[in-house]
Amino acid sequence: ETGVTQSPTHLIKTRGQQVTLRCSSQSGHNTVSWYQQALGQGPQFIFQYYREEENGRGNFPPRFSGLQFPNYSSELNVNALELDDSALYLCASSLGSYNSPLHFGNGTRLTVT
Amino acid sequence: KQEVTQIPAALSVPEGENLVLNCSFTDSAIYNLQWFRQDPGKGLTSLLLIQSSQREQTSGRLNASLDKSSGRSTLYIAASQPGDSATYLCAVNTPLVFGKGTRLSVIA
Numbered sequence: 001e002t003g004v005t006q007s008p009t010h011l012i013k014t015r016g017q018q019v020t021l022r023c024s025s026q027s028g029h030n031t032v033s034w035y036q037q038a039l040g041q042g043p044q045f046i047f048q049y050y051r052e053e054e055n056g057r058g059n060f061p062p063r064f065s066g067l068q069f070p071n072y073s074s075e076l077n078v079n080a081l082e083l084d085d086s087a088l089y090l091c092a093s094s095l096g097s098y099n100s101p102l103h104f105g106n107g108t109r110l111t112v113t
Numbered sequence: 114k115q116e117v118t119q120i121p122a123a124l125s126v127p128e129g130e131n132l133v134l135n136c137s138f139t140d141s142a143i144y145n146l147q148w149f150r151q152d153p154g155k156g157l158t159s160l161l162l163i164q165s166s167q168r169e170q171t172s173g174r175l176n177a178s179l180d181k182s183s184g185r186s187t188l189y190i191a192a193s194q195p196g197d198s199a200t201y202l203c204a205v206n207t208p209l210v211f212g213k214g215t216r217l218s219v220i221a
Contacts, residue, residue, distance in 0.1 A: 042211030
């Protein structure tokens with residue numbers, strides 16, 4: 001069983017640039033969620049995708065957008081990067097139900113300078 | 114709006130000690146509660162998932178309890194080891210709402 005994998009592991013971008021983060025879900029999982037974790041904080045929900053459709057969104061501006069592909073892998077895109085976007089971005093997959101446990105990847109560390 | 118609080122923020126114990134981590138949530142209408150472990154700079158590892166209809170779950174030296182009516186959960190770690198050193202996070206529902214975590218250090 002392959003776990004959740006995220007790429008890249010680290011990324012440095014300049015304010016105003018755009019970034020794309022990638023996530024491969026665990027085998028058999030059809031739901032992907034993205035979280036942002038600032039230093040010293042708990043993860044904050046960005047959005048969730050279920051069968052290629054956005055299925056819930058947290059309190060993040062529209063410059064945070066995503067995609068899910070037919071193989072259930074996913075991308076997180078952030079436009080017009082701001083310094084406060086510096087964080088660990090975590091992807092989690094599950095088998096599409098409210099009571100299914102989430103399985104997390106190791107995250108992408110994004111630094112915006 | 115659901116809010117999750119974890120106390121203490123940090124804890125240091127000698128090896129072999131039994132310990133309890135606390136988690137409280139403001140809205141008792143939850144589907145489930147999950148405990149995670151996070152090593153520095155890493156992702157989250159799921160430890161235990163308690164459904165809203167359950168009172169506790171056990172895995173090895175770990176035992177998690179859930180009291181929905183009082184909005185509380187505890188994670189009990191028996192016979193702590195240095196390898197248990199990490200940040201422990203609790204989260205409720207889907208999408209998950211997380212606490213800030215308890216940073217645990219187990220001293221050999």
